[in-house]
Amino acid sequence: MLSYSDALALVLDHAAPAAAAEWPLGEAIGCVLAGDLHAKTASPSFDNAAMDGYAIRSVDTAGASAEKPAHLTVSRTLAAGDPGTNVALSAGEAARIMTGAPVPPGAVSVIPVEMTQQDGETVLISAAYPAGRNIRLKGSDFAVGDLLLASGTLITSSAIPLLAASGHERFRVRPRPGVWWISTGRELVDEPGRQLLPGQIYNSSGPYGETALKAAGCDCLGRTTVGDDGESFRRALDAALASPVNVIISTGAVSVGTYDFVRAELEAMGAEILLHRARVKPGKPILFAKLPDGRHFFGLPGNPVSTAMGLRMFAIPFLRALAGLPAEQPVKARLSDAVSATKGFTVFLKAGLFEDNGKLMVTPFNGQESYKLHSMALMNAWIVHPEGIETLNGDEMVNCFPADRSLFA
Numbered sequence: 022m023l024s025y026s027d028a029l030a031l032v033l034d035h036a037a038p039a040a041a042a043e044w045p046l047g048e049a050i051g052c053v054l055a056g057d058l059h060a061k062t063a064s065p066s067f068d069n070a071a072m073d074g075y076a077i078r079s080v081d082t083a084g085a086s087a088e089k090p091a092h093l094t095v096s097r098t099l100a101a102g103d104p105g106t107n108v109a110l111s112a113g114e115a116a117r118i119m120t121g122a123p124v125p126p127g128a129v130s131v132i133p134v135e136m137t138q139q140d141g142e143t144v145l146i147s148a149a150y151p152a153g154r155n156i157r158l159k160g161s162d163f164a165v166g167d168l169l170l171a172s173g174t175l176i177t178s179s180a181i182p183l184l185a186a187s188g189h190e191r192f193r194v195r196p197r198p199g200v201w202w203i204s205t206g207r208e209l210v211d212e213p214g215r216q217l218l219p220g221q222i223y224n225s226s227g228p229y230g231e232t233a234l235k236a237a238g239c240d241c242l243g244r245t246t247v248g249d250d251g252e253s254f255r256r257a258l259d260a261a262l263a264s265p266v267n268v269i270i271s272t273g274a275v276s277v278g279t280y281d282f283v284r285a286e287l288e289a290m291g292a293e294i295l296l297h298r299a300r301v302k303p304g305k306p307i308l309f310a311k312l313p314d315g316r317h318f319f320g321l322p323g324n325p326v327s328t329a330m331g332l333r334m335f336a337i338p339f340l341r342a343l344a345g346l347p348a349e350q351p352v353k354a355r356l357s358d359a360v361s362a363t364k365g366f367t368v369f370l371k372a373g374l375f376e377d378n379g380k381l382m383v384t385p386f387n388g389q390e391s392y393k394l395h396s397m398a399l400m401n402a403w404i405v406h407p408e409g410i411e412t413l414n415g416d417e418m419v420n421c422f423p424a425d426r427s428l429f430a
């Protein structure tokens with residue numbers, strides 16, 4: 022049995038970044054740029070007003086005072102969306118202008134409306150107003166050809182406005198990884214709230230997988246629940262493989278029970294089993310395989326907390342690498358209480374990360390067993406209890422991984 026770090030290294034060794042593709046803006050969130058992005062359009066693309074007010078030639082306000090205000094004639098009204106004009110402001114003229122409207126030639130400032138008085142079609146300005154105020158100059162954010170984002174940048178929601186304003190229709194990206202989720206177990210009931218028959222349980226990790234993958238920034242392209250027979254598992258696998266998924270994840274049937282068929286079915290179809298079992302707790306029976314067509318498969322153990330650990334500590338790092346993202350570093354936090362764990366395993370503990378006087382602290386929860394969902398619902402992090410250390414003392418610094426960290430973070 023490999024240690025966690027050796028098992029993870031083996032998994033990551035098989036992660037080749039997905040091929041680049043041209044994706045539209047609406048699909049680009051969570052993708053990684055696969056080439057430098059240069060501006061096709063300047064922004065702003067024309068000089069425009071930063072305030073509602075009057076576009077003026079500052080020279081017309083020279084010497085103005087409360088006693089002797091400058092009187093300018095309001096000749097036109099300009100709104101955002103107007104096409105702009107070649108007609109320059111003449112001496113003594115002001116243009117009523119709205120935020121975002123193109124500034125007419127000759128205007129060097131926009132004086133906010135609240136600094137003026139209006140008298141019919143005349144505007145009164147009672148102090149000299151300097152040049153260069155409240156005009157957003159063409160190209161002052163970026164010019165045509167500027168480097169906007171470097172290759173390898175993850176497209177976050179904050180970056181979407183820049184992409185939208187860049188003038189491009191499509192973006193060269195490494196697509197978000199696509200995953201298919203298969204729950205195995207004839208005891209599983211997929212309809213929430215349906216009356217359970219003797220022996221049945223609600224499928225709790227199926228909905229978890231779908232939502233956790235989405236929160237992580239991956240696409241869950243499909244989800245199937247199958248019974249405890251290899252045949253229906255194979256049918257679900259075939260359906261998944263017919264879709265453009267990168268990775269298939271199953272839960273359950275990877276241990277040593279009579280109905281633990283996942284490994285045998287994979288071998289029968291010609292898959293290469295790369296990993297089965299690691300010195301981790303929970304999640305020891307984890308399986309990782311390469312399917313005959315080169316795509317990858319995770320068989321996560323069925324206990325829901327083991328499933329969550331396998332997803333967070335093996336599959337998400339693999340999916341990050343497929344997305345072209347660097348490996349995630351652990352968060353360091355101070356342990357609030359001593360904790361002991363089985364020696365010879367890397368143990369992942371359900372925990373609460375919190376801030377205390379500016380210091381990051383972490384508390385291991387009661388109820389670490391891998392079927393216990395209540396402690397799982399309250400956790401926001403995993404503590405990594407290293408192999409070979411029986412007891413971690415209160416106040417020790419430990420490595421943690423946020424439970425819900427998305428690829429975006």
Ligand SMILES: Nc1nc2c(c(=O)[nH]1)N[C@H]1C(S)=C(S)[C@@H](COP(=O)(O)OP(=O)(O)OC[C@H]3O[C@@H](n4cnc5c(N)ncnc54)[C@H](O)[C@@H]3O)O[C@H]1N2
Pocket residue numbers: 204205206208209222223224225226227272273274275276277278281303304305306321322323324325327391
């Ligand atoms: N003799 C041994 N027995 C077991 C070992 C072992 O080493 N020797 N390992 C244990 C560990 S650790 C785990 S984890 C489980 C993993 O077993 P499987 O992956 O084969 O999973 P199942 O047997 O199918 O299910 C385990 C458990 O989880 C429940 N389950 C499964 N799927 C779901 C779901 N979608 N939602 C909610 N609960 C689910 C299932 O009903 C079982 O109770 O094996 C141990 N046994």
Ligand code: MOO
Pocket residue numbers: 301302303304305306322324327391392
């Ligand atoms: O590790 Mo199993 O994954 O303990 O429940």
